[in-house]
Amino acid sequence: MIAPARSIAFEILLYVTDTDTNAHSDELLRDPQVNALSAQDRALATTLVMGTLRWQLQLDAHIRPLLARPDTKLSPAAETALRLGAFQLLHLDRIPPHAAIGESVELTRRAGEHFATGLVNAVLRKLAKAPKPTAVPSSLAGEFAHPAWLAERWARNYGEPAARAICAFDQQPAPVTIRLAHPEAEASLAAAGIELAPGDFLSAARRVLSGDVARTKAFRDGWIRIQDEGSQLVAELAGQGSRILDACAAPGGKTAILVERNPEAHLTAADINRRRLDSMRRNLSACGDRVRFAVQDAAAMTLEPEYDLILCDVPCSGTGTIARNPEIRFRLAAGDLARHSQRQRRILAAALTGLAPGGRLVYSTCSLEPEENEQVVDAVLAAHPSYERIPISAELAALAVSGRIHAEGAAALAAHALRDGCLRTIPGILNCDGFFAAILTRS
Ligand SMILES: C[S@@+](CC[C@H](N)C(=O)[O-])C[C@H]1O[C@@H](n2cnc3c(N)ncnc32)[C@H](O)[C@@H]1O
Incomplete structure (x- = not known):
């Protein structure tokens, strides 16, 4: 049985990386299927989707040398299962390796790619056994898993420190900010256990420090907008x-x-x-x-x-x-x-x-x-x-x-x-x- 969060994360990643679609991961993560998950599963699905996409270039750099032929063309399902597994092995300490590996193998099988299950299993096992990489890549793009042309043009246009700040920001969950649209909104959110801080610039903005505002009455009633x-x-x-x-x-x-x-x-x-x-x-x-x-x-x-x-x-x-x-x-x-x-x-x-x-x-x-x-x-x-x-x-x-x-x-x-x-x-x-x-x- 595959954990629901991994199953949905796999489907979203497969959909997003299909070059024929313009679908955005953040929109797909607001889908009713995702909203129906428990709060914990929804948080895990979000971490898996966003983290795998954020680190995809780095994950590929670890996965490819472990293939018998590093330039092998993998099917989208096998490649996605490998990236999802590698992200958990390299970035999420709390996931046991056997769960990350076993479920990636199972997702590959369920996608109908029986012949690729052995490859996914072997590559992820090798990755799990290898010492965790400690050397920081020499380029900004390598360090923060961005395409070189983008990181280089930001350094040219804004200077190296700003380019580093942009790349580092891109690798973190984006801040959740709301707009207060009703005088009672803040009190209603506080009663729902949502922790807020002032906005960085605007009097009507609030930064969400903890809690899921999208599940509050204030959000449903239009008292706040994200x-x-x-x-x-x-x-x-x-x-x-x-x-x-x-x-x-x-x-x-x-x-x-x-x-x-x-x-x-x-x-x-x-x-x-x-x-x-x-x-x-x-x-x-x-x-x-x-x-x-x-x-x-x-x-x-x-x-x-x-x-x-x-x-x-x-x-x-x-x-x-x-x-x-x-x-x-x-x-x-x-x-x-x-x-x-x-x-x-x-x-x-x-x-x-x-x-x-x-x-x-x-x-x-x-x-x-x-x-x-x-x-x-x-x-x-x-x-x-x-x-x-x-x-x-x-x-x-x-x-x-x-x-x-x-x-x-x-x-x-x-x-x-x-x-x-x-x-x-x-x-x-x-x-x-x-x-x-x-x-x-x-x-
Ligand atoms: C950056 S988004 C706008 C965001 C919006 N102003 C907001 O704050 O929510 C750009 C929008 O332009 C629309 N768009 C793209 N090409 C357009 C065109 N030629 N004429 C009018 N709208 C266009 C897209 O459908 C998209 O909704």
């Missing part, structure tokens, strides 16, 4: 307007803050993906008809200059969220950045046409790559001289004066999150995902 603090900050920076367009809105974390901050406004939430927009519509159903939902390709929008606030939280490589989505490091190739950048330029240029004179547009990504960030903004502004950038420092100062950013947060952001007039949160330097934001206006 949202990274960098993501909350971008929506706070967008600020206030009366006619608002959120051009790439789903799953709606930032839209919810725009709704909360602009009780009188008319808001259009658009996204190219109908399924994601429908799920967002259900989540925001309490907003009634204040939010209009539109399935729309933001790159092909033709707009009247009627919006005084536009949020363009564009699709991107997501390299600022690898702690949450560890598989991004395998799916992304250096050549993909040019494709992302082209699409981002088209979306930003189209969105600018909807901006009323004096209005504000926030362009944001969760990417650490300049090609998707400042280079997009610079290229679009060069081609559209009637728009200009507003320095973020003034906006952060205004949020601090209004109390939306607390004093320690203002100091941390001023010291670590400003770069060339834009917001640039670096994971590991700040305790949140890596977000970029620039504010543009029509002059």
Whole structure:
């Protein structure tokens, strides 16, 4: 009998590593099948999935030399069972080796790969007997199981200490942060045994120190939302307007803050993906008809200059969220950045046409790559001289004066999150995902 946590972890890993799917591990770990597990099993399934993906490059480097022919092409099931077993042997002291090995063999058998069970058994036994590696790999990429091209470009763009901080942050469970959306939320969570700490920057954010907020009444009733603090900050920076367009809105974390901050406004939430927009519509159903939902390709929008606030939280490589989505490091190739950048330029240029004179547009990504960030903004502004950038420092100062950013947060952001007039949160330097934001206006 295979432990339910290992069985589900194996299925998720197999699904995520199948190159034909774009499924994200964190979404799959919110599946009803996983929610039905006991709290302990769910925690183990999460550790197994995230840990195996985070350390996959290192695990492969240990597994491959133990194969009779290190370049052998393994079936996805055998490779996944080996990685899952190796992760437990190398990283989880509390799992007995016989359980890690035996269940990987059983998972291989159950996947119909009877002929591969001997190989999985032999390789994992050899790995269990070998002394635990103690030497630290010489490169940053090797030490933190990242592709070399990514770690090297972060070192080039942000310096070696920041690149090390990003890589180290990616290898740890991402912080769980919530947004308080009801005056009684904190008391309700405390009564449910959830331990909270203040957010690092925002007065309405709280860091979850212990407890499963997703299983509380406050969460079910919509009194809190789970949202990274960098993501909350971008929506706070967008600020206030009366006619608002959120051009790439789903799953709606930032839209919810725009709704909360602009009780009188008319808001259009658009996204190219109908399924994601429908799920967002259900989540925001309490907003009634204040939010209009539109399935729309933001790159092909033709707009009247009627919006005084536009949020363009564009699709991107997501390299600022690898702690949450560890598989991004395998799916992304250096050549993909040019494709992302082209699409981002088209979306930003189209969105600018909807901006009323004096209005504000926030362009944001969760990417650490300049090609998707400042280079997009610079290229679009060069081609559209009637728009200009507003320095973020003034906006952060205004949020601090209004109390939306607390004093320690203002100091941390001023010291670590400003770069060339834009917001640039670096994971590991700040305790949140890596977000970029620039504010543009029509002059
Ligand atoms: C980074 S996510 C947005 C996250 C969202 N703003 C939030 O805070 O929850 C990018 C979104 O852009 C959508 N998207 C991708 N290409 C698009 C396009 N051409 N036009 C509009 N939306 C697009 C994706 O479906 C995805 O939902």
